[in-house]
Amino acid sequence: MSKRxxxxxxxxxxxxxxxxxxxxxxxxEKACAPFKPAEIEAAIGAKLDRPLAGMAVPFAKGxxxxxxxxxxxxxxxxxxxxxxxxxxxxxxGPEAAKEAEARLxxxxxxxxxxxxxxxxxxxxxxTCWTMxxxxxxxDEPVAFGTSCGAVKGLSxxxxxxxxxxxxxxxxPEKVKRLADQAAARLP
Numbered sequence: 001m002s003k004r005x006x007x008x009x010x011x012x013x014x015x016x017x018x019x020x021x022x023x024x025x026x027x028x029e030k031a032c033a034p035f036k037p038a039e040i041e042a043a044i045g046a047k048l049d050r051p052l053a054g055m056a057v058p059f060a061k062g063x064x065x066x067x068x069x070x071x072x073x074x075x076x077x078x079x080x081x082x083x084x085x086x087x088x089x090x091x092x093g094p095e096a097a098k099e100a101e102a103r104l105x106x107x108x109x110x111x112x113x114x115x116x117x118x119x120x121x122x123x124x125x126x127t128c129w130t131m132x133x134x135x136x137x138x139d140e141p142v143a144f145g146t147s148c149g150a151v152k153g154l155s156x157x158x159x160x161x162x163x164x165x166x167x168x169x170x171x172p173e174k175v176k177r178l179a180d181q182a183a184a185r186l187p
Contacts, residue, residue, distance in 0.1 A: 055074075072088065084162075086157065108120070131143075
């Protein structure tokens with residue numbers, strides 16, 4: 001499987017956890033600021049293939065969010081693995097914490113509905129999950145992956161590391177360390 005198809009699947013699953021923060025810095029700086037390339041390389045066990053790429057994805061019309069809200073992600077790849085940080089913030093209100101938790105659960109629920117096996121692990125306040133594709137998916141891209149995410153105040157975040165095979169999966173504890181490092185720097 002190509003790195004592009006792994007990245008596409010990972011991006012699609014992570015974007016379901018939106019909405020995200022919007023700030024005044026350029027997209028790549030804003031989205032990738034919580035990541036340190038050396039930390040990613042240490043966690044993944046390989047040098048980044050190219051610089052990290054930040055991305056802003058505006059919500060479609062009709063979404064249950066305010067117009068102009070944007071999803072923020074940062075992606076990179078190293079060796080046969082891809083990594084993505086996604087983060088956002090709920091508007092203040094009585095349901096904000098529940099809404100943030102629901103945004104973290106959305107990618108897991110969507111993957112399950114696509115036939116993926118999803119195993120959840122709770123590590124303190126962080127929820128991690130590993131995913132394995134169904135035995136047959138036709139020509140659709142498939143990937144294995146480990147993600148960890150949590151709610152921090154009104155903010156929520158997840159870090160996902162995908163791989164082409166189950167043997168290349170990173171353990172939840174390793175992805176959680178990367179997620180904790182990124183979360184400590186969230187705006």
